[in-house]
Amino acid sequence: MKLLLESKKPIADGVVLLTLRHPDGHPLPAWTPGAHVDLELGDDLVRQYSLCGDPHDNTVLQVAVLREPDGRGGSQYVHDVLTAGQLIEVHGPRNHFALVEAERYLFIAGGIGITPILPMIAEVAAAGHDWRLVYGGRTRSSMAFLDELEPLGRVEIRPQDEAGLLDLATLLGEPAPGTAVYCCGPEGLLTAVEQHCAQWPAGTLHVERFAPKPDAAQGPRQGFEVELSQSGEVLRVEPDESVLEVVERAGVPVLSSCQEGTCGTCETVVLAGTPDHRDSVLTDDERENGDVMMICVSRSRSPRLVLDL
Structure with missing residues (x-):
């Protein structure tokens, strides 16, 4: 769908908030906290951003974008090229x-990782659940949405230049049954939180990554076959190729974005065969089920996969 970029405004150092609405005023698709959309920013430039607005407002979608000088060009395009009034192709949400049901919630955000956490907090607070947010960043001026968060009373703001790194040992030292832990932010934070939550009950921790999990795509790279169920065509995936590359070369359109297993855009239904999951998106249970895979990085443990393409 093509949406109008209604406004683009700075909300922190290096962060802009984009507000999108339908050019004809039509209602926008429903979404739930934690969702993201894919923005087509230019030729072969598709990027995903977490929704940070109000899920109950179907008139606009909002995303916050951090400028990343060492990124792959998407954030620089948003900051330097996009202007209010442009039409943008949007996929999703x-x-x-x-969010899962839990007795209480502990949210841990690092930098721009606050974006998917915002609507989560609104939902659990409205439902009367017990919750707490610990929010770290480089400096106070670099941390978005402080004005909205600080009055809530269950929020700990921890700029690194004032308070140092988050004290995860104290925060996560004792497992708390019934607590769901949600974390989003840079890889260093996610890895540390995963390590500290290793002794917590299974299923406690939920993370979202902006970059691939270290060594996620490592492993043997044998060739295998992919059968496209909708046409019956059988394609060969060589060790140096991805399923996505082979499928696209065969002329089958597949929406993709990150091509590194972090966004979930290329998620494809598996009808037969055993995927070799190498993404950074699926949960352990989803991997065990084996009924979907990210074809940009994941491979096959069986001689053939049958995909719903």
């Missing part, structure tokens, strides 16, 4: 970071 999709959600691989959904």
